[in-house]
Amino acid sequence: MDAIILQILNGLDKGSAYALIALGLTLIFGTLGVVNFAHGALFMIGAFCAVTLNRILTLSHQVVDESRKDFLGNPLKVDVPYVNDWFGEAAGATIIDWAVPLAILFSIPVMIAIGVIMERGLIKHFYRRPHADQILVTFGLAIVLQEIIKYFYGANPIPTPAPDVFRGSFDFGVLLGFDPNVIIYPYWRLVYFAFAALIIGGVFAFLQFTTFGMVVRAGMADRETVGLLGINIDRRFTIMFGLAAAVAGLAGVMYAPINSPNYHMGMDFLVLSFVVVVVGGMGSLPGAVLAGFVLGVLESFASMNEIKSILPGIDQIIIYLVAIIILLTRPRGLMGRKGVMED
């Protein structure tokens, strides 16, 4: 029992990331009908927003500290971040410590801007082109984005720590009445899950309760009719793209402490997220979220030693296997509407 709960918890953070990326993919596919292979790159850029903010905040100048000596006996030169000068040492340290959550604020405008530029500059010319062309051009874009990041940040993963208070783990098992030290769960992963839930809730509320959201939902159900009603779809598409980019970016920002960002993390997540979208049902938002969590948890179960000893390697392929089975037996996915992209 405790093992099961542990695996469910372990699957939640990855599942959250899948769900968030898949949500954005589905938004774009459902409204714009575009298959965006560069969506993983947006997730990656989000993570690098956290890295960037961290670097900006730790920009320092050198100060000679007379009270300390280096090993040669000369006065020690110490790096002092500018934030320390402005806000005082204690406040400065706190700000740097909280770089990742602060990056949320920083990333939203950045991601929306990137999304809007992408849509206006490139994607909008591909609405009428075949899916294969969309896949290809966004695939090219993904390569370009990741190479740019690689150029500026190098090829190695960059550790980006969570704030001090969220470092470490807590004993989740005790809360549920299990023995201590059975279910240990890192704080940050819980934060990530809560954050993902918040964003998903926010997106759904936005779509459910605003006029804008209503038009978007109508557009997802029947694009032609909405176009015929004379509603300015173009502008809404651009906004949708910006929103989807922001969701992917936020997923990336908060994921930075879980996995040190590297330039190819987007591609790694993208393939899986596509699979998630397909399993959930192309064009179904709840399906994308559900499938994201289900597959995240399944993956974590499959990596249990008990299961691996029976089916070696199952953890490596479980998601793909599920996707293949779903595509063949229920092509519209878990929650896709009947008749939508079924062939």
Next chain:
Amino acid sequence: MGILEVKDVNKRFGGLKALSEVNLSVTENTVHAIIGPNGAGKSTLLNCLVGKLIPDTGSVMFDGQSVLGRKPFEINQMGISRVFQTPEIFGDLTVMENMMIPLFARRDGAYRLHAFRSVESEAELRSRAEAMLEDVKMLDKRNMHSASMSRGDKRRLEMAMCLVQEPRLLLLDEPTAGMARADTNNTIDLLKEIKEKRDITMAIIEHDMHVVFSLADRITVLAQGTPLVEDSPENIKGHPKVREAYLGEAA
């Protein structure tokens, strides 16, 4: 006994009864039109004949064999060819290639992997294709890229593709839908010519009365998923029930 026998066919979509107790018999070498107002179930009926839909109950027999549960290509191999509402041709191929494909389908069946023979070397099939193109006055366009042709030409080509298979039954789904008057008249002329030149059985689904009365030997009127009457064009014209269900609405 007709070549196509539809018996007691029912088809529901959820709560909507699209076809109920449809009976239809198409006699060999006649042109049988199925008319009816929008939503009468004409397209549903056609889709049941070609294997796209399967009726909930009832039977569809073609030349003594059931077509139910067979795939579209199997039904075509039984001898039923179909013309679509908007011309369906192989737009990326030339006119001649468009003609060769149905010929291969007839000679070689549903699939045959001739990977090392050249299409050029098929002299016999080519001459048949050319003869057919000559018949529909398109021989001069044989090397044209078919997507770049006018809609009327596409329609001609599609007919030629169906006819070259020498089908035992040709199904036409609103062949003049969305056409200008002149194009409609051309299509009628083409169909009349085909009817005169060869022994062919046709079933036409049509909305346009003008087309129906110029071509049909027999007419079935469908309304709300049920056949109302079946008779000769002359009798249909004067039939009170038809006037009420259809012509009244059209007038």
Next chain:
Amino acid sequence: MFGLGKKDTTVFVVVIILALCAPFILNPFPTGSSLAQFNAGYPDLMQRFVIFGIFAIGFNLLFGLTGYLSFGHAAFLGMGSYAAVWMFKLLSMNVIPAILLSMVVAGLFAVVIGYVSLRRSGIYFSILTLAFAQMSYNLAYSVLTPITNGETGLQITLDDPRILGSSATADGSIPVTNLFGLEMRHFTTVDVAGWSFNFSVGYYLCAVIMILAFYVAVRIFRSPFGMMLRAIKSNQQRLYYTGLNARPYTLAVFVISGMYAGLAGGLMASMDPLAGPERMQWTASGEVVLMTILGGAGTLIGPVLGAGFIKYFENIFSKINDSVLHGWFAFLPDGLENFVIAILHPFVGKGWHLTLGLMFMLVVIFLPGGLVEGGQRISRALRRDKPEDNGAASKASHEPAE
């Protein structure tokens, strides 16, 4: 000639000449000159040209003719490589059985993967093939380590049995791949007045096989089978209602295409007997898509051109570093020189992938027909006053054979 039409014969002869004279064509600059860095006539690079050419020709049979975009074709290449290396380990260092087995193995996997994937079309097909390829990659990396040797990659060693050959040569080293004794790595360099040309056994084996592969592809293009495949791309609905079943055709071409990939993988292992999982990665699949698109999907010669183009520029661009750039722009004033170099720097050397990605985008956006279409546009512009020969001339693939 060869059962081909006049135009196809011309194309075929051009390909033969290009392939057989590559050692000359690719080394146009004298060895000592400053332009020698643009030479590409090295055995291993030339081998890569033709091997990837084979891979792209095969991919084009599937994608170019049917429009089914497989995003997992590298898996077959990887499987072919593993199969070939195993042949070298177990049987002998002769490349013939290795190449044959690599095609058979890739073909068998293609039957299974194709049978499942082809039940869907469009983007679902792409995702299914991608999923299969990632699965193969992940498995090759992890549980299949006994077969694939995991991350390190599969290599030949002195302990391999090689029942028809010998585990080690007389002087105790690992034997090399050969064709009935003709060593693949053997090559002769001919010096002609400042120029030097390399003639490699391995290259010529690959080149001959590519010529054969190209010939088979031309025949398929012009056959009723090829025409059916184009019909599938054009209008599947019409095809079904014309009495044809698309599934056997698409499966057949998927398997043929997979065998081409396997052949390429087998040749790769024959030139350099090792195989690693990275050959199966989805970026590798993306590369072959790029080659085909860049050259011109659906055309005969496009994939060969695309493969050559990309491999050539990969080689050249990766070699350029800052000191090379400084050499080129030394004539500029210092400030300007540094500025130009700073601009170019991200695109060369290790930044080659950035150039590749940009190229990919530019081609898809502006030249969906690839280099072949570009060439046709240019030649049309040059002889605009002449009348069009016929309606189908705009696309080579749509032309009926003559």
